[in-house]
Amino acid sequence: MRAFLGDKVIVLGVTGSIAAYKACEIASRLVEHGAQAIPVLSASAQQFVGAASFEGITGQRAITSMFEPAQNPDIEHIAVARRADAFLIAPATANILAKAAQGMADDWLSTTLLATRAPVVFAPAMNMNMYSHPAVQANIATLQSRGCAFVGPGSGQLACGDMGPGRLIETQAILEALAVALHHDKPLAGKRVLLTSGANHEPIDPVRYIGNRSSGKMGHAIALEAMRRGATVTVVSGPAEVPPPYGARVVPAHTASAMLEAVQAHWGESDIFIGAAAVADYHVENPPAAKQKRSTATVHLELTPNTDIAAWVGLNKRGHQIAVGFAAETHNHLEFAQEKLRKKQLDLVVANAVGVADSGFGKATTRAWLITDDHVSAALPLMSKEALAALLFDAIAGLPAGVSAAPRA
């Protein structure tokens, strides 16, 4: 997330919801990822949380009123409106949504929302009846039509005791939505990316499985980068330490055959396939329905090969579609990746090193090569998975089939 939020100036507007205390955690995560967070508290928010908490967390002076006794030019509303890379209103009350939708300017935050041209992300939090009220829904629709982004709310037990939509969504989802909003360029708008991510668990019996160490981090980075560039993303996700990012459509698929089925169901409507999952090569044929008892006898598992998903996609590719594979290798990276590209009729293969300390399953960084029909990149320097995802989409844009073709109706 540091790759997206680092050095960004984020105005964190906190309004008068019972969830206002959660904004301290959001401020803290923004700072942790290298952003400069400018806290702004509405008068009502100050009934729930104090400016001192935000000042302590962010190291910035909190803005608490329009007319401060000694006005600091740095926090004057037009100056901040110009300086901000994005506005994040979390939690956003029904009141601030109404004011923003109507263009009201009766306090610092609502006034500055009119003055800024930076992206605005709202994370609403309120009672479920308030949230579903047509007035609130109409305000949300108005703000969305003007390009504001919304994240959440989540569903569950609300502070008032009701169950339903209205909870402030988790901080991670808020940061992901912010990362998407911060990317102004949307060259993949109208394009659909189909991605496999995570591991596979091939059952041995109802409680045991054969698995692998894929964490889903690379898939997460790819999905987020695709959304930052404007694509609609479907993630066929196996078990993963890091779930797909907020905003992606997720199709859970624990085994290779479930993944294949999901890919087959969605490939027809997709423009780009990226196979980042560590798909199991084999499965146990007809695993027993009952848990197998421990015994002293040696157990032999008979493993049957799974259908190769990337090869199926390559074979079933139409003119405008692009298929990208990953080759996780401990050795002969380029040779194996080139063979994979050719055999599976892929447009691009990302070879990456596994089995080393700083690259591969579960790691935050990666050592990779990008391989296309006519080009093998030199070994890319050690980089974050986010940085590799960005290079991958740059490379996809340069492919001859080109995602520059007009989006399909």
Ligand SMILES: Cc1cc2nc3c(=O)[nH]c(=O)nc-3n(C[C@H](O)[C@H](O)[C@H](O)COP(=O)(O)O)c2cc1C
């Ligand atoms: C205990 C308490 C909890 C509240 N929680 C919420 C809430 O979660 N969402 C909301 O929209 N309003 C909530 N309100 C009402 C707002 O604080 C009120 O509408 C206020 O005018 C909002 O002002 P602001 O948007 O300028 O912060 C709550 C009020 C109280 C007293």
